[in-house]
């Protein structure tokens with residue numbers, strides 16, 4: 001008797017005209033399960049640009065260029081095994097409620113990242129929708145919750161890089177539970193909806209801080225991640241800085257320590273020894289955003305400024321790949337029981 005072939009996995013992407021949705025599609029097109037036909041790309045949806053072709057928004061996604069974007073509705077997203085949501089905050093809960101529990105929903109937005117309703121309401125000024133397994137497998141205990149999950153909250157881009165940069169030191173208790181993060185980001189982090197202060201003429205040739213003074217909405221997410229590891233509340237001072245580049249984040253993270261660089265480096269090397277995407281750089285080497293562009297890699301340099309008594313960790317990611325869509329696809333792989341690294345590169349584009 002011949003064995004029945006397994007039904008292909010059908011995937012829908014909501015927000016396909018946006019940066020997050022487009023990057024999810026770029027990665028899916030390079031996924032081995034897409035190549036062998038076991039993963040199919042179904043409905044692609046948008047908001048106001050429904051009715052236009054995907055190629056008019058993402059000319060690099062040539063194999064799907066003729067696909068017409070549909071309205072984002074429960075009906076268009078229904079009938080798929082996996083639904084990626086790349087929508088503005090506040091839009092995810094309506095689809096999560098209406099789609100079956102068995103549908104794997106991977107939310108690139110913030111709606112289900114925070115477990116504390118007060119934190120959510122303070123920073124997002126809207127009712128709390130709930131919290132889902134957190135799509136950062138490299139955090140202790142996270143991978144187990146993602147394996148077989150049907151609801152996944154993809155972390156914010158700054159919390160991804162900052163949490164991975166500080167997690168081993170915080171978990172080992174070799175720093176004071178007060179950390180400072182200054183993170184330089186490319187402009188694609190803001191999405192592609194038109195905004196006057198993100199015009200090329202405003203961004204090019206200039207660098208500026210924003211969200212200064214503890215008001216950026218990623219602050220409570222970083223606190224949540226680090227406090228869970230420390231077993232006590234970790235205070236976080238977070239300052240984002242916008243730089244004239246399309247992609248990438250470089251985060252400089254500092255915390256008071258009395259430990260030596262060798263001692264802390266050994267802690268990081270042990271923590272990330274088996275992680276395919278997280279690379280602790282050799283002593284003397286510092287990361288740059290270009291080294292991880294388009295890849296799911298995280299590069300981390302561990303140093304100690306002994307005179308200042310500070311741990312200084314410098315870490316880079318691509319905000320659209322590991323910081324959004326790469327983390328989303330990595331989480332999908334875990335949810336579906338596929339190899340975790342499938343479709344994801346650790347090698348960036350340079351120069």
Ligand SMILES: NC(=O)C1=CN([C@@H]2O[C@H](COP(=O)(O)OP(=O)(O)OC[C@H]3O[C@@H](n4cnc5c(N)ncnc54)[C@H](OP(=O)(O)O)[C@@H]3O)[C@@H](O)[C@H]2O)C=CC1
Nearest residue numbers: 015017018019020046047048049086087109189191192193
């Ligand atoms: N950019 C980044 O680095 C990161 C983004 N994210 C998150 O991913 C999500 C998407 O971000 P991003 O791709 O950057 O944003 P974009 O502005 O680039 O894209 C937003 C997408 O959502 C669609 N959309 C907007 N409003 C609605 C609506 N009311 N109903 C249905 N569709 C709608 C847009 O369609 P249309 O073209 O028709 O307007 C577009 O496809 C956000 O929640 C963001 O916070 C998370 C981590 C990092």
Ligand SMILES: CC(=O)N[C@@H](CCC(=O)OP(=O)(O)O)C(=O)O
Nearest residue numbers: 109110156157185186187189190
């Ligand atoms: C340059 C820029 O504006 N970046 C965005 C980061 C977006 C992101 O990663 O996160 P969310 O999914 O939480 O929106 C910001 O600072 O708000």
